[in-house]
Amino acid sequence: MNVFHSKRRLFFLLGPGTAFLLLFFLSPLAYVLVESFRADEGFITLARYQEVLVDQQFRKVFLRTLRMALIVTPLAVLLGYPSAYLMTKLPARKKSILTSLVILPLMTSPVARTYAWIVILGKYGIINETMVRLGFMQEPTRLLYTEGAIIVGLLQLFMPLMVLTLVSAMENSPEEVEEAALSLGSNRIGSFFRVVVPLSFEGLMMGVTLVFTGCFTAYVTPAILGGAKVLTLSTLMRQKALVLMNWEAATVIAVIMILTTLVLYNGVRMFRPRTLV
Amino acid sequence: MKRSKFLLFITIIMFIFLLGPFVVIIVSSFGSEAVMRFPPKGFSTQWYEKVLNIEMFRKTFWVSLKTGLLATFTALLLGVPAAYANVRWRYPGKNAMEIMFSSPAIVPGLVVGFALLRFFIYVTQVPVMVGLYLGHTAILFPYTVRVVSASLRNFDEGIEEAAVSLGSSPLHAFFAVVFPNIRSGIAAAFILAFITSFNNVPISLFLTGPGVATLPIQMLIYMEYYFDPTISALSSIIIVITVIIVQAAEKMLGISKYV
Amino acid sequence: MAFIELTNIDAGYVKGHPVLKDFHLTVEKGELVSLLGPSGCGKTTTLRTIAGFIMAEQGKVLIGGKDNTPLPPNKRNIGLVFQNYALFPHLTVFDNIAYGLRRRKADKQVIPKKVTDVLKLVSLTGYEKRLPSQLSGGQRQRVALARSIVIEPDLLLLDEPLSNLDAKLRDEMRAELSRLQHQLGITMIYVTHDQIEALSLSSRIVVMNEGNIEQTGTPEDIYERPATPFVARFVGFDNHLSGKLAELQKGKTVMDINGSRFTSTRAVSESVKSSAAGEQVDVFFRPEDVILSREKTENCLEVEIDYINYQGNTSAYALLAGDTRIRAVIPGKPMETSGSMYLVIPPEKIIVEKG
Numbered sequence: 001m002n003v004f005h006s007k008r009r010l011f012f013l014l015g016p017g018t019a020f021l022l023l024f025f026l027s028p029l030a031y032v033l034v035e036s037f038r039a040d041e042g043f044i045t046l047a048r049y050q051e052v053l054v055d056q057q058f059r060k061v062f063l064r065t066l067r068m069a070l071i072v073t074p075l076a077v078l079l080g081y082p083s084a085y086l087m088t089k090l091p092a093r094k095k096s097i098l099t100s101l102v103i104l105p106l107m108t109s110p111v112a113r114t115y116a117w118i119v120i121l122g123k124y125g126i127i128n129e130t131m132v133r134l135g136f137m138q139e140p141t142r143l144l145y146t147e148g149a150i151i152v153g154l155l156q157l158f159m160p161l162m163v164l165t166l167v168s169a170m171e172n173s174p175e176e177v178e179e180a181a182l183s184l185g186s187n188r189i190g191s192f193f194r195v196v197v198p199l200s201f202e203g204l205m206m207g208v209t210l211v212f213t214g215c216f217t218a219y220v221t222p223a224i225l226g227g228a229k230v231l232t233l234s235t236l237m238r239q240k241a242l243v244l245m246n247w248e249a250a251t252v253i254a255v256i257m258i259l260t261t262l263v264l265y266n267g268v269r270m271f272r273p274r275t276l277v
Numbered sequence: 278m279k280r281s282k283f284l285l286f287i288t289i290i291m292f293i294f295l296l297g298p299f300v301v302i303i304v305s306s307f308g309s310e311a312v313m314r315f316p317p318k319g320f321s322t323q324w325y326e327k328v329l330n331i332e333m334f335r336k337t338f339w340v341s342l343k344t345g346l347l348a349t350f351t352a353l354l355l356g357v358p359a360a361y362a363n364v365r366w367r368y369p370g371k372n373a374m375e376i377m378f379s380s381p382a383i384v385p386g387l388v389v390g391f392a393l394l395r396f397f398i399y400v401t402q403v404p405v406m407v408g409l410y411l412g413h414t415a416i417l418f419p420y421t422v423r424v425v426s427a428s429l430r431n432f433d434e435g436i437e438e439a440a441v442s443l444g445s446s447p448l449h450a451f452f453a454v455v456f457p458n459i460r461s462g463i464a465a466a467f468i469l470a471f472i473t474s475f476n477n478v479p480i481s482l483f484l485t486g487p488g489v490a491t492l493p494i495q496m497l498i499y500m501e502y503y504f505d506p507t508i509s510a511l512s513s514i515i516i517v518i519t520v521i522i523v524q525a526a527e528k529m530l531g532i533s534k535y536v
Numbered sequence: 537m538a539f540i541e542l543t544n545i546d547a548g549y550v551k552g553h554p555v556l557k558d559f560h561l562t563v564e565k566g567e568l569v570s571l572l573g574p575s576g577c578g579k580t581t582t583l584r585t586i587a588g589f590i591m592a593e594q595g596k597v598l599i600g601g602k603d604n605t606p607l608p609p610n611k612r613n614i615g616l617v618f619q620n621y622a623l624f625p626h627l628t629v630f631d632n633i634a635y636g637l638r639r640r641k642a643d644k645q646v647i648p649k650k651v652t653d654v655l656k657l658v659s660l661t662g663y664e665k666r667l668p669s670q671l672s673g674g675q676r677q678r679v680a681l682a683r684s685i686v687i688e689p690d691l692l693l694l695d696e697p698l699s700n701l702d703a704k705l706r707d708e709m710r711a712e713l714s715r716l717q718h719q720l721g722i723t724m725i726y727v728t729h730d731q732i733e734a735l736s737l738s739s740r741i742v743v744m745n746e747g748n749i750e751q752t753g754t755p756e757d758i759y760e761r762p763a764t765p766f767v768a769r770f771v772g773f774d775n776h777l778s779g780k781l782a783e784l785q786k787g788k789t790v791m792d793i794n795g796s797r798f799t800s801t802r803a804v805s806e807s808v809k810s811s812a813a814g815e816q817v818d819v820f821f822r823p824e825d826v827i828l829s830r831e832k833t834e835n836c837l838e839v840e841i842d843y844i845n846y847q848g849n850t851s852a853y854a855l856l857a858g859d860t861r862i863r864a865v866i867p868g869k870p871m872e873t874s875g876s877m878y879l880v881i882p883p884e885k886i887i888v889e890k891g
Contacts, residue, residue: 001547001548001549001551001590001591001593002549002589002590003588003590003591003608003609004589004608
């Protein structure tokens with residue numbers, strides 16, 4: 001037993017953080033959760049959930065949110081995986097420059113980044129202007145406030161998370177393993193799928209989770225690019241709470257968002273990568 | 278050869294997609310028209326002047342700055358000892374503790390903000406500003422724990438023990454030997470946490486009230502009413518400042534290894 | 537009463553699972569005692585218990601007659617030298633060495649003199665202003681040594697201090713340590729898994745295995761007269777054969793191994809002495825102690841040569857006696873491998889243990 005590892009010292013180190021989270025993070029969440037089941041009369045009720053779940057608008061919004069997350073995530077893999085793979089193969093200096101170019105957007109205000117799409121997709125934005133000028137269209141069409149706009153915005157927003165997660169996963173699998181596979185007779189593509197992919201599988205799953213849950217709960221992008229026309233779970237929740245003052249419904253949506261996130265995170269944790277083929 | 282060309286092509290597309298919007302926004306902020314046209318017509322800096330003249334932007338900037346600094350500082354104060362215990366000690370229930378410490382980063386921010394609004398502001402009547410500060414501290418906590426843990430893991434425990442064997446108490450050894458060597462990790466945690474707070478929307482969304490809003494929230498409100506390049510100008514300012522901070526932090530602290 | 541006494545110690549890293557159980561150790565003033573053993577044998581646990589980092593669940597640690605058991609490491613007057621040097625990376629050599637003096641509230645005027653003196657002792661005069669990162673591995677370990685001896689500790693504990701250095705530096709530092717120990721007369725406990733290090737430095741060696749002491753003795757005792765099969769193997773009696781006891785005479789043990797008669801002239805343990813003829817015995821001998829011959833003589837075994845590694849001034853043979861593998865290291869170039877070969881083990885080189 002380490003002499004300094006007494007219960008008293010441990011209490012002083014962990015106590016403040018634990019107390020803070022219990023008081024100002026876990027209690028409010030528990031309160032909201034309990035409230036969502038509290039009946040006006042009697043003990044517990046599922047009436048609030050029933051009310052929300054049968055609501056046509058909620059169903060539509062839930063499915064739309066899910067659909068967009070399901071579209072953005074594979075797109076992020078498609079763009080992110082090859083880029084991350086290439087980045088890990090570059091010499092250190094080039095790689096660190098590219099890495100900081102990926103980190104930069106991650107550190108920049110999502111509001112500022114999303115606003116760029118208003119400029120690009122707007123009525124007089126670059127796409128409409130080009131299409132009209134080239135004669136493909138008579139007049140500008142509406143690109144903003146569509147699901148497509150939100151998908152593009154989310155993809156750009158979460159791309160860095162995917163790339164960075166993959167780069168750090170691929171870095172951990174040494175170059176020699178791939179070379180060994182090549183020397184043992186795998187061809188390039190064979191060694192890629194049999195060695196690189198399994199070794200970065202855990203990172204890939206992590207990236208997928210981050211992007212998927214990010215899309216599922218993102219607020220800024222759908223708020224700016226979807227507005228009140230194309231609602232997602234989070235913008236619907238805000239509307240219920242702050243515009244319609246329907247707190248019960250907002251609470252139920254909040255609980256659904258938490259549950260979805262937790263299920264996803266734990267689901268991925270159970271996923272273990274295959275060992276080397 | 279064919280394969281690496283394909284990779285290069287995808288990578289270039291990815292970077293254009295990632296960074297193109299930044300160029301677009303900066304270029305558009307210098308337009309002279311009051312519509313969001315791209316490419317813009319004419320050249321002016323009027324939107325920058327406008328940003329600086331809008332009082333709500335100035336006011337909310339200070340709210341964001343104060344909240345960010347205060348919340349970051351508190352999160353570090355709570356996070357450094359917690360990180361220390363989790364890196365150096367073995368104790369029963371450590372796994373559960375680690376999950377709890379990272380939970381604010383997993384629960385959607387919007388839900389956290391909403392829960393704080395219902396629990397504190399309506400039930401206990403805490404001022405909105407306090408709710409904002411508490412909410413931001415909670416979500417920054419996992420960042421500080423993670424970054425400080427990473428730099429503690431890189432610091433040989435034997436060095437602390439050497440200090441203790443030479444007569445330091447564990448507390449003195451921490452301040453005399455550990456702290457000076459994890460300073461850059463703590464600084465990195467500070468910058469990452471502050472930027473996270475400064476950019477945050479979901480937590481702040483429900484924790485704003487009359488007269489209290491953060492800068493990103495104020496930008497969203499402005500967008501609902503006006504459709505001119507003012508937000509482009511403000512976004513450009515934010516982008517440039519972020520670039521400077523991130524570059525400096527990368528040079529001095531190697532921040533990218535903590536992201 | 538010994539200078540350092542560990543009595544009835546139970547200690548380990550997890551409560552209820554002690555690495556050391558009912559452990560005893562005594563060290564006399566001015567001794568250099570090595571704790572020798574493979575990793576996981578409890579030698580580092582012993583060291584950390586003496587230093588005070590591990591709280592013994594039971595037992596007492598006495599240093600200079602004073603009970604140190606309840607004292608935390610910062611209240612014990614013990615110097616520590618680590619495998620990775622553990623220098624303070626942000627402090628200069630001077631400040632590293634002065635650290636302990638300052639913690640002990642030494643007179644501000646004396647500190648520079650003491651630091652200068654100790655730097656001279658470890659031949660690092662002039663390096664005061666350098667940072668650890670500007671020093672070589674050997675220099676770092678000298679600073680670590682200087683830092684721990686400048687506080688004039690009752691006891692110096694060294695945890696594999698040379699294992700991060702390359703072979704040449706290791707030899708140099710070993711000589712340096714030996715010189716310092718004689719010059720200062722400081723009591724040292726030295727943890728190592730390297731038998732050569734332990735043999736060349738120690739006044740006494742404690743061989744440990746799985747939390748227990750296998751044997752305590754002078755380097756010569758350990759090397760020449762290992763008391764247990766574990767110690768025998770650890771100090772290079774790598775070859776092992778099983779046989780039956782045939783006859784026990786005064787100063788002579790005769791055995792039957794694979795149908796051949798073998799004689800050992802070494803002293804045997806009580807347990808062998810009390811054995812009857814026909815009982816199982818194990819014999820151990822070193823690869824370097826054998827002779828390869830083409831003729832059948834006394835104390836020999838017919839062997840086949842599996843393969844030979846040429847090593848310059850010696851050759852290493854992998855031999856097979858039936859199913860048993862035997863290693864032999866013979867001076868000179870490899871021999872012709874055709875025909876029958878006999879392995880001869882001189883009687884004074886065979887250790888006999890009860891099977």
